[in-house]
Amino acid sequence: MTELTETTETTEKKETKATASLEDIKAAGEILELSATAGTLILESGGETGRVEDTIIRMCGSAGFTGTMVSATPTAIYMTLIGYDPPIRLSLVQRTSARVINLTVLEQTNRISRAFIAGEITAEEAKKSLAELRVPKPKKKTDLPVNMLIAAFSVAMFTFVYGGKPMDAAVSAVCGAVTVLIQSLFGKTARAFISQFVICLLGGAAIGAISAASLSIPGVSGIYMIAVGAMVPLLPGLALTSAIRDTIMGDLVSGVARFAEVTMSALSLAGGMGASLYFYIYITGHQIGAAGTAALDMPVWRLMLFGVLAVAPYSVMMHAPKKAIPAAAVLGGAVYTVYAVLAAAGLPYLGYFLSTLLAASASEALARILKMPSAVFLFPGIIILVPGMGLYETMLCVVRGAPMMALSLGSTVLICAGLMALSMAVTAVVARSIRIVGKNRRESR
Numbered sequence: 001m002t003e004l005t006e007t008t009e010t011t012e013k014k015e016t017k018a019t020a021s022l023e024d025i026k027a028a029g030e031i032l033e034l035s036a037t038a039g040t041l042i043l044e045s046g047g048e049t050g051r052v053e054d055t056i057i058r059m060c061g062s063a064g065f066t067g068t069m070v071s072a073t074p075t076a077i078y079m080t081l082i083g084y085d086p087p088i089r090l091s092l093v094q095r096t097s098a099r100v101i102n103l104t105v106l107e108q109t110n111r112i113s114r115a116f117i118a119g120e121i122t123a124e125e126a127k128k129s130l131a132e133l134r135v136p137k138p139k140k141k142t143d144l145p146v147n148m149l150i151a152a153f154s155v156a157m158f159t160f161v162y163g164g165k166p167m168d169a170a171v172s173a174v175c176g177a178v179t180v181l182i183q184s185l186f187g188k189t190a191r192a193f194i195s196q197f198v199i200c201l202l203g204g205a206a207i208g209a210i211s212a213a214s215l216s217i218p219g220v221s222g223i224y225m226i227a228v229g230a231m232v233p234l235l236p237g238l239a240l241t242s243a244i245r246d247t248i249m250g251d252l253v254s255g256v257a258r259f260a261e262v263t264m265s266a267l268s269l270a271g272g273m274g275a276s277l278y279f280y281i282y283i284t285g286h287q288i289g290a291a292g293t294a295a296l297d298m299p300v301w302r303l304m305l306f307g308v309l310a311v312a313p314y315s316v317m318m319h320a321p322k323k324a325i326p327a328a329a330v331l332g333g334a335v336y337t338v339y340a341v342l343a344a345a346g347l348p349y350l351g352y353f354l355s356t357l358l359a360a361s362a363s364e365a366l367a368r369i370l371k372m373p374s375a376v377f378l379f380p381g382i383i384i385l386v387p388g389m390g391l392y393e394t395m396l397c398v399v400r401g402a403p404m405m406a407l408s409l410g411s412t413v414l415i416c417a418g419l420m421a422l423s424m425a426v427t428a429v430v431a432r433s434i435r436i437v438g439k440n441r442r443e444s445r
Contacts, residue, residue, distance in 0.1 A: 028081055028090055031059070031060060032060075034127050035056040035081075036056070036079060037134070038056070038109055039055055039072065039094070040077060040094050041106075041109040041133055044100070045103070046099070046100070046379065047375060048242060049254045050251065051373070052070075055113050056070045056079055062117040065082060066084070067083070074099070077093070079093075103318050103319055104320065106375060107376050108129075110373045144180070150316050150317060151180040151233060152173035154314045155175065157306055157313070158172070158228075160310075161229075161336060161384065162228050164229060165220075165225070167217060167219035168219075168222075175226065176233065178210065180233075186202065198268075200266075201269070201272040204231075204271065205272035208223075208227070208274070208276025208280070210226075210230075211226040211230070212277060214226065233317065235386050236262045239262045239265070243256075270394070303340050307335070307384055311329045311384060312325055312326075312332075327370070328376070332380055332384050335355045336355070338354060339352065353419045353423050356385060357423040359378055359385075385420060
């Protein structure tokens with residue numbers, strides 16, 4: 001009897017000791033909110049869902065919560081923080097609405113989370129730093145004109161890259177400036193999805209109208225050369241490659257959600273431009289010329305130069321960190337040069353795969369050298385490969401009433417984007433394997 005009593009008392013003591021106090025729960029809640037804030041900032045700044053999940057798990061793990069479970073989608077983060085000593089289980093669902101590519105916020109959030117994981121800063125310091133990132137910077141009166149000039153220069157260089165003439169580039173520059181103006185006017189609706197839909201619809205309509213109106217200007221090659229350069233800031237190419245990559249990596253929910261977003265953005269962009277061109281044909285009776293081809297036979301040094309000059313201002317538009325812009329610009333020029341050389345040799349699909357492989361591999365290397373996320377270099381570096389020409393040709397076939405040709409061209413666009421996503425996924429798997437092997441070697445010493 002005495003033995004049984006002692007055993008019961010011992011068990012009660014253990015259960016009492018294992019019970020989480022209010023202070024423990026409060027501390028766990030702060031870690032939960034801190035990691036969720038970091039994940040939200042990454043997601044809203046254009047980071048991939050895998051990076052969001054990895055960051056949250058690492059931050060919670062560094063605080064002693066090694067059983068944390070996270071599932072991130074483009075619109076929400078679902079997470080459960082789990083602690084074993086004392087036993088704690090807290091859950092949180094964080095909705096996200098704003099989705100604007102801001103590589104500076106992405107880099108700073110990554111830096112803060114790494115410092116917290118390494119124990120260089122406290123939870124309170126990390127919380128304060130992340131809160132400062134969430135506060136939008138006050139805008140100056142000169143911001144809009146400067147952004148319009150940057151966009152104008154960027155799309156003009158993209159037009160040169162794709163084989164346009166000086167007058168084509170000039171008209172594209174006007175389209176780029178108007179696109180930024182539309183983004184500033186309609187980019188603050190209640191939901192990011194609605195904003196993107198409206199911006200793509202109105203931006204496509206503006207590009208189509210300006211391109212059609214410029215056909216009477218001497219020196220203009222045609223709507224095609226103007227449109228393919230001017231559409232670059234609006235193209236959902238990054239979202240398309242991310243959707244395919246998420247699907248390949250097993251993030252099916254994220255992949256499907258991104259596919260839906262890409263489809264609506266592409267349809268609104270093509271619909272806006274198609275409506276303008278259809279109206280032009282109806283009023284004037286003139287037919288739109290056939291789509292052209294990129295100037296793949298351009299000298300290598302010109303391809304490289306125009307690529308660098310196009311990607312550098314586009315990196316500014318993506319709010320890339322200043323010290324990352326030169327590397328991203330050179331990478332973008334090199335990537336397009338590799339693609340153009342292979343495409344000119346009759347190997348366009350191989351060009352898409354190998355040039356994206358170069359971009360992804362170089363981005364991983366630059367990330368290690370400059371201590372930044374690889375996305376800071378990858379996003380600007382591959383934008384020049386986004387199949388905007390294919391999207392334009394697909395839309396043109398729809399306007400002309402050739403649905404089968406539009407379906408064929410649309411399939412080609414998906415194949416190109418799929419090859420890009422496959423190349424990025426392969427690089428990500430290899431890079432992760434190398435990091436794991438290196439970590440295991442360091443721990444075994």
